[in-house]
Amino acid sequence: MAVKGEGIVERSLVEDDHILEQEKLIIEGVDVSGRWNTFLAPRVQEDYTPSLEAEVRALGVGENIRRCWQCGMCTASCTANSVYPDFNPRHFIYLVKLGDVQRLAKLADVVWRCVGCYKCSQRCPREVNPAEVMEAIGVIVHRRWGERVAREEQVGTGAYKKQIYGTGRLNLATLMAADLRGLGRQRELLSAEQMRIGMKMFRDSRLFHTLRLGRAPGWSRLRRVLEEHRRSREEVHP
Amino acid sequence: MSAVAYYPGCALKSIDLAYDVSSVAVCRELGLSLEEIRGYNCCGIGELKSDGDVAYVLPTRILALAEGQNLGEVMAPCSVCYGELARAQSVLAQDAARRGRVNGMLQAAGERPYTREVKVRHLLEYLYREAGPEKVAAQVRQPLKGLRVAPYYGCLYTRPGWFTQAGRDPALDNPERPHFMADLLDAAGATVVDHPNQVSCCGGRNVVQDEEGTALLDYRILSGAKEEGAQVLALICPKCSGALDINQTKAIARHGEGARLPVVYLTQLLGLAFGLGRGQLRLGDMESGAAALLQASGFRS
Amino acid sequence: MSEAVLIIGGGPAGLAAAASLADLGVEAVLVEKEPELGGTPKKYAYSKLVPDLRPAQETLAPLVQRVQGREGLRVLTDARPTAVSGKAGDFKVRLAGPAGEEELSAGAIIVATGFEHFDARRDTKYGYGIYPDVVDIRDMERMLSEPQLKRPSDGQVPQRVGFILCVGSRDRMVGNTYCSRVCCSVCCVQAIEVKEKNPSAEVYIFYMDIRTYGLLENLYWEAQEEHGVLFVKGRVGEILPRDGQLMVKGEDTLLRGPFEVPFDLMVLASGMEPGEGTVQVAELLNLAREPNGFLAPRDSHTAPLEAAVEGVFLAGADLAPKFSDDAVAEGAGAAVRAAAFLRSRAGR
Numbered sequence: 001m002a003v004k005g006e007g008i009v010e011r012s013l014v015e016d017d018h019i020l021e022q023e024k025l026i027i028e029g030v031d032v033s034g035r036w037n038t039f040l041a042p043r044v045q046e047d048y049t050p051s052l053e054a055e056v057r058a059l060g061v062g063e064n065i066r067r068c069w070q071c072g073m074c075t076a077s078c079t080a081n082s083v084y085p086d087f088n089p090r091h092f093i094y095l096v097k098l099g100d101v102q103r104l105a106k107l108a109d110v111v112w113r114c115v116g117c118y119k120c121s122q123r124c125p126r127e128v129n130p131a132e133v134m135e136a137i138g139v140i141v142h143r144r145w146g147e148r149v150a151r152e153e154q155v156g157t158g159a160y161k162k163q164i165y166g167t168g169r170l171n172l173a174t175l176m177a178a179d180l181r182g183l184g185r186q187r188e189l190l191s192a193e194q195m196r197i198g199m200k201m202f203r204d205s206r207l208f209h210t211l212r213l214g215r216a217p218g219w220s221r222l223r224r225v226l227e228e229h230r231r232s233r234e235e236v237h238p
Numbered sequence: 239m240s241a242v243a244y245y246p247g248c249a250l251k252s253i254d255l256a257y258d259v260s261s262v263a264v265c266r267e268l269g270l271s272l273e274e275i276r277g278y279n280c281c282g283i284g285e286l287k288s289d290g291d292v293a294y295v296l297p298t299r300i301l302a303l304a305e306g307q308n309l310g311e312v313m314a315p316c317s318v319c320y321g322e323l324a325r326a327q328s329v330l331a332q333d334a335a336r337r338g339r340v341n342g343m344l345q346a347a348g349e350r351p352y353t354r355e356v357k358v359r360h361l362l363e364y365l366y367r368e369a370g371p372e373k374v375a376a377q378v379r380q381p382l383k384g385l386r387v388a389p390y391y392g393c394l395y396t397r398p399g400w401f402t403q404a405g406r407d408p409a410l411d412n413p414e415r416p417h418f419m420a421d422l423l424d425a426a427g428a429t430v431v432d433h434p435n436q437v438s439c440c441g442g443r444n445v446v447q448d449e450e451g452t453a454l455l456d457y458r459i460l461s462g463a464k465e466e467g468a469q470v471l472a473l474i475c476p477k478c479s480g481a482l483d484i485n486q487t488k489a490i491a492r493h494g495e496g497a498r499l500p501v502v503y504l505t506q507l508l509g510l511a512f513g514l515g516r517g518q519l520r521l522g523d524m525e526s527g528a529a530a531l532l533q534a535s536g537f538r539s
Numbered sequence: 540m541s542e543a544v545l546i547i548g549g550g551p552a553g554l555a556a557a558a559s560l561a562d563l564g565v566e567a568v569l570v571e572k573e574p575e576l577g578g579t580p581k582k583y584a585y586s587k588l589v590p591d592l593r594p595a596q597e598t599l600a601p602l603v604q605r606v607q608g609r610e611g612l613r614v615l616t617d618a619r620p621t622a623v624s625g626k627a628g629d630f631k632v633r634l635a636g637p638a639g640e641e642e643l644s645a646g647a648i649i650v651a652t653g654f655e656h657f658d659a660r661r662d663t664k665y666g667y668g669i670y671p672d673v674v675d676i677r678d679m680e681r682m683l684s685e686p687q688l689k690r691p692s693d694g695q696v697p698q699r700v701g702f703i704l705c706v707g708s709r710d711r712m713v714g715n716t717y718c719s720r721v722c723c724s725v726c727c728v729q730a731i732e733v734k735e736k737n738p739s740a741e742v743y744i745f746y747m748d749i750r751t752y753g754l755l756e757n758l759y760w761e762a763q764e765e766h767g768v769l770f771v772k773g774r775v776g777e778i779l780p781r782d783g784q785l786m787v788k789g790e791d792t793l794l795r796g797p798f799e800v801p802f803d804l805m806v807l808a809s810g811m812e813p814g815e816g817t818v819q820v821a822e823l824l825n826l827a828r829e830p831n832g833f834l835a836p837r838d839s840h841t842a843p844l845e846a847a848v849e850g851v852f853l854a855g856a857d858l859a860p861k862f863s864d865d866a867v868a869e870g871a872g873a874a875v876r877a878a879a880f881l882r883s884r885a886g887r
Contacts, residue, residue, distance in 0.1 A: 059288060059290060060290035060291065061287050061288055061290065069747065070792060071747040071773070071774040071792070072772075072773040072774045072789065072790035072791070072792040073774035073776060073789075073790075074790075075790035075792075075796075075797065076773065076774050076775060076776030076777075076788060076789040076790040076797065077776035077777070078797075079438065079439040079441070079455065080451070081790075081797060082797070083451045083454055083455065084451065085796060085797075088790075088795060088796070090790065090792060091795055112447075113444070113448065113451065115439045115441050115442075115443045115444060115451075115455070116284050116393070116439075116443045117393040117397070117438075117439030118321075118393055118394065118397035118398045119393070119397065119437075119439070119776075121397065121398035121400075122396075122397040122398045122399055122413055122414075122712070123664060123712065123776060124711075124712070125705070125709060125710035125711060125712060125774075126711055127400060127711040127712065129398070131398070132287060135287050135288045136288060138288065139288045150447070152446070152447040152448065153447050155447075156444075156446055156447040157285065160283070160285040160286075161285065161286065161289075164280050164282065164283070164285065164286065164296070165286075167280075168279040168280060168296075169248050169279060169280050170247075170248040170249070170280040170283055171248065171252065172248075172249060172252060172253050172480075173252070173253070176446060179446045180446075193487075197484075197525075201253070204520070204522065204523060205255075206252060206253055206255050206523065209251060209252050209255055210252040210253065213248060213251060213252055216277065216278065216279035216280070217277040218277070218347070218348070218349070219279065221347040221348055221349075222279075222295070222299070222343075222344075222347040222349060224347070225295075225343050225346045225347045226292050226295060226343065229291070229292050229343060230289060230292055233289070233290060233292070399712065400712075405663070405712075412663055413663070414663035414664045414777075415663055415669075434779065
């Protein structure tokens, strides 16, 4: 069976839901099925949602988004863009400033690909700090379209926060275990490679050091304070 | 010389113990006196930033602990820890209201507030400025002659300049074209290999979430250095090690043998040149074959 | 009490001030730190000057001629003020020159110390000072003064030439947030010159926005319409050497995606900063500077060519980035203000 929009030359530039194509269509006895009836829905911006920018700015990390003048220095310098062409920080910032909710929603699973390398923030002529604006946009995307974000990212972010806020320390071994369990990949913990590394770390004493990491001293009180503040923040911006 | 507060962070106290012990040993050899921060916590590892003020509490607590030990400077070997500390330091220096809120949270938990200014330094800059190539050269007992080393600086060692002051404070390294590691390796007798991706990102942040993307970034760095003739890649960050050393096999599996290149910490190489023992270098901890390569090249630890 | 005016700076503004004072019959001394008169356009051998694109020599020569052999006008080159005391009507100025030190009296001082190009080495991502074929607009002026445009590395005629606008201007990272105003027009002119010298060359200008303000818009149009210069909207993030060429990486924001295109020669539109002479004279005379470091006038509308310090007048690119024709107009204006000031004191 033919793939929808197959006949379009620059197919990658056209978004799926703009392709109007009937699989079976006969008009006045002529079979115009599939590519013979392809139409493209017009791409007309019909409204703006200014509250989206306000939402990003309110997060604190996105506070400098208004400085952006769309020069493209961030994307020009972007590590993630070199792997994922749809990850375009300049474009994300533009979508948020305009409040183009529909286009941003389509890119919900791309936003988290930022590797946090700060090349954009280093070079940005207006000191927008795009790296951290992307963090803020990521939060908005999680809130609005969390179900569209890859499970790996949801599990990963959750595991980090649970462990760091919970213990005040980062235990890379238990973190990875939590990640894999969250993804239903716990069997990989017992792979030959993991067993080899585990044995090696047992012999060279690193396993002992890792087990000893525990919690930061006096952490339980700080944990309560931090959780309280995180909760009140969530209440302000549900 | 007065001591500097040493903040190893969590990775260096567990999986990346090699970086901790070699950093401490190299500093000792160079006559630099470190005082480890007592009761430290995780810096936040860049994963909490979107939580706003709460995220500043973690690195700020570390600055406050240094202050409590009467030390005016904190030095971190891990670039992620360094980045988080530098971010908190520079933001709170300019934003008194935020500083008040962050200190409020610390005090509510019975913790010491951060009241003075504590300077934040990266191990590499600290070694370069407090010892420098000359003192390093003077400590060398086993020159790394003939060893072709590619220095790899990564991201947060200098970026962004308005947190770290790199590019503004002339004492710091150049954020686009750093050279401190190259100069120290040269002083240790190694042949420094210039390669294209010295400040490119290893993708360490998404090493679990996005194996495919990380493998590609790692392949570019490793193969780029290898093509320029490097035998080994030198690091200054455990997160980079997680991607380039521990996960190197994944880059090789996806992109081929071009990504096979032994990876070590800078301080392990300096320590090797200083003639330090195995327990202070822990070369065997590295996953990508550094110990075997260095032994085969005739260097003894 | 002195009737003479000291003019500091022998560029377009200072030359115009000196000639105007001679026309008005006011005694004056013109001091220039370089061995030759003509200011930055002369020092860096500019090729053609905006707005009418005549060779810089043709434009500068009459300005210099107008100050030579004039009655009551002394011209000192290779000289600079080292100390100033006294006050309006009776400044005592110590000058250091090739013939040693001297002290002179002046009733008024005109400061026309001009600008310096932004040192593009400070913006390290472009590799200026490391890769010979990355040049700035100042180097390019000199290169375009030659009969043939050749690239520095190997003397070949560059076939593909790129310009990057706003280097050292409008950039918090390098510490200059203002627009240098001239660079868009200068790059259009240089692009046209590249095409005139080698019509088969491809010329691209990487821009954020084009500020060929006022009547200069015609340069932008001419570059596009007559010479086929191409404008790419987007920023260049880095330049790397590759196989004898320069690999230019950036984002084309209209295409919404990255580019990595090889070039033979890259020109950085390094902006304007207050020169070292401006900083030094501001300290000597205790002149106020605006936040970017340029000299601040007493009032933007009632006293645009006067400093807050009585008896000190300002003209040219030490006030803000500007073209040489504007600097000439200000030089003449400052001369009139200085002459009027001396006359009002003499009448008192």
